[in-house]
Amino acid sequence: MYIKRPHLISLLLLLFAQYSGSSSLYLPLQQNPAIEAKIERLFIAANMAIIKRPIPVKTLKLALEKAKNSEPSLVNDIKRYLQRFDKKVSFTHVSATLASHHGETQSLANAYGETSDSTYSAQLQGYYAISDSFLLNAGIMTYDSGSDHKQTFAEGSFLSLGPDYLQLDIGFRPHWFGPLQDSNMLISSNASSAPSVTLSNVLPLGSLNMNYELFYAKMSHSDKILNQDRNGYGEGYPKLLGVHISFMPVDGFALGFNRLMQYGGGDNDESLEGILKAFFNAKKNDNIGPSGRDFGNQLSSITTSYTFPGTFPVAVYMEYAGEDTSASSSLHLGNTSLMLGLHLPKLTSFIDASVEYAQWQNSWYVNSNYGDGLVQNGAIIGHWAASRIGKGIPASATSLKLIWLSDSQHEVQTYLRQMKNESFNAASNLHTAYELSLEYAYNLNQTRIGSQWTSGQDVNKQSYSRLTGFIRW
Numbered sequence: 001m002y003i004k005r006p007h008l009i010s011l012l013l014l015l016f017a018q019y020s021g022s023s024s025l026y027l028p029l030q031q032n033p034a035i036e037a038k039i040e041r042l043f044i045a046a047n048m049a050i051i052k053r054p055i056p057v058k059t060l061k062l063a064l065e066k067a068k069n070s071e072p073s074l075v076n077d078i079k080r081y082l083q084r085f086d087k088k089v090s091f092t093h094v095s096a097t098l099a100s101h102h103g104e105t106q107s108l109a110n111a112y113g114e115t116s117d118s119t120y121s122a123q124l125q126g127y128y129a130i131s132d133s134f135l136l137n138a139g140i141m142t143y144d145s146g147s148d149h150k151q152t153f154a155e156g157s158f159l160s161l162g163p164d165y166l167q168l169d170i171g172f173r174p175h176w177f178g179p180l181q182d183s184n185m186l187i188s189s190n191a192s193s194a195p196s197v198t199l200s201n202v203l204p205l206g207s208l209n210m211n212y213e214l215f216y217a218k219m220s221h222s223d224k225i226l227n228q229d230r231n232g233y234g235e236g237y238p239k240l241l242g243v244h245i246s247f248m249p250v251d252g253f254a255l256g257f258n259r260l261m262q263y264g265g266g267d268n269d270e271s272l273e274g275i276l277k278a279f280f281n282a283k284k285n286d287n288i289g290p291s292g293r294d295f296g297n298q299l300s301s302i303t304t305s306y307t308f309p310g311t312f313p314v315a316v317y318m319e320y321a322g323e324d325t326s327a328s329s330s331l332h333l334g335n336t337s338l339m340l341g342l343h344l345p346k347l348t349s350f351i352d353a354s355v356e357y358a359q360w361q362n363s364w365y366v367n368s369n370y371g372d373g374l375v376q377n378g379a380i381i382g383h384w385a386a387s388r389i390g391k392g393i394p395a396s397a398t399s400l401k402l403i404w405l406s407d408s409q410h411e412v413q414t415y416l417r418q419m420k421n422e423s424f425n426a427a428s429n430l431h432t433a434y435e436l437s438l439e440y441a442y443n444l445n446q447t448r449i450g451s452q453w454t455s456g457q458d459v460n461k462q463s464y465s466r467l468t469g470f471i472r473w
Contacts, residue, residue: 022132023160024202026054030110030189041345044313045071049254049305051246053176056202091126095472103464109384112192118145125156135160153192169198177258179305179317180341182399183383191379209248224371225266234266256303263296297367315343335363352403359396366392385419394422411441430459448472
């Protein structure tokens with residue numbers, strides 16, 4: 001029996017309305033650097049490894065309980081912030097930015113598609129708890145960068161319903177499949193969120209502390225979708241299927257498995273049978289080559305994260321990903337990527353340091369079936385550095401973040417990023433790129449007023465700089 005998607009969504013809503021239990025809100029994702037940095041430190045203190053984002057508020061409350069004795073000041077700061085999530089109706093995030101830009105235009109890292117020539121941006125998020133198990137999240141994001149100038153998205157607008165182990169989210173909910181803070185190879189906040197239907201648990205399940213997430217999304221329009229006869233291009237809306245499963249068998253250690261499948265659009269197959277065949281036998285159905293017809297485009301990754309709390313806390317995490325299967329076996333990843341990260345929240349008594357490294361081979365974010373690549377509204381959905389160095393080009397990126405922990409009123413964050421084209425690629429005309437960013441914020445009763453200065457040199461040796469003033473709550 002075939003059920004149309006609108007009818008299926010109505011059926012899901014009716015089904016989940018019968019469940020008792022409360023739904024969970026989510027924490028901001030790459031929107032509030034100060035509070036997100038505190039939350040990263042809290043999870044290390046609680047010996048709870050982060051393996052994907054956005055983090056449910058209910059999961060954060062577990063971490064608060066575990067860390068209340070070891071980090072009472074940090075716990076109290078985050079509890080004050082969480083008061084905005086404990087009401088029936090509330091705003092959870094408000095921010096506005098004014099900016100001046102000079103030089104070449106660059107994509108901003110993890111900024112939902114915004115670029116450096118943007119002169120303003122604004123974000124607003126809130127919610128209405130219709131009942132304990134039925135939440136209406138409302139959000140909007142706007143900025144004026146890019147060739148289309150003003151861009152406005154319903155970022156963060158979605159319905160949440162269902163119990164802890166089976167929450168359903170319908171709308172513009174973000175996804176981030178990995179433990180690294182600065183990016184992810186598969187999917188991150190580098191592009192705006194596509195409308196999606198997501199099933200996940202917001203509290204860990206069983207003795208292995210299992211977490212899962214399954215989502216179906218409709219991507220932005222493309223007119224470069226290879227047709228099934230492979231003799232021309234059609235147009236339509238590619239679909240994106242995402243699967244995550246992870247385990248934390250012991251405190252402080254988590255292991256995750258992720259999969260993305262881009263398919264459909266134009267005259268391509270979107271049937272459940274086709275999806276299942278391609279998912280469980282990617283080599284046979286998605287890596288056929290020029291002699292056959294691929295179902296779509298797939299990416300996979302294995303992630304792990306370790307936390308070591310104590311007097312000198314540390315978090316170590318990694319991701320091993322593949323844009324394809326290898327030529328020899330469907331069990332081996334091809335066109336691989338390796339990401340490594342180290343977080344030292346107490347490097348000194350006043351410095352929180354994180355360093356992350358990513359390296360990837362060719363063919364990332366390009367595919368013969370989809371001429372636009374793996375993009376949403378023109379921006380790559382994965383690693384931010386690929387937007388700057390180019391799709392399909394093997395490269396490496398290193399990022400260093402230093403947070404100066406002087407007192408609760410003054411906050412200083414420093415970012416240093418480097419991007420490098422790998423030597424085995426033919427694009428030898430690309431140079432090593434650098435970027436330095438300094439951000440200062442003054443905290444006034446949870447309202448942060450501050451400024452950020454960014455300067456760098458891109459892969460074509462062209463310089464750029466940007467000065468912003470912002471207010472965040």
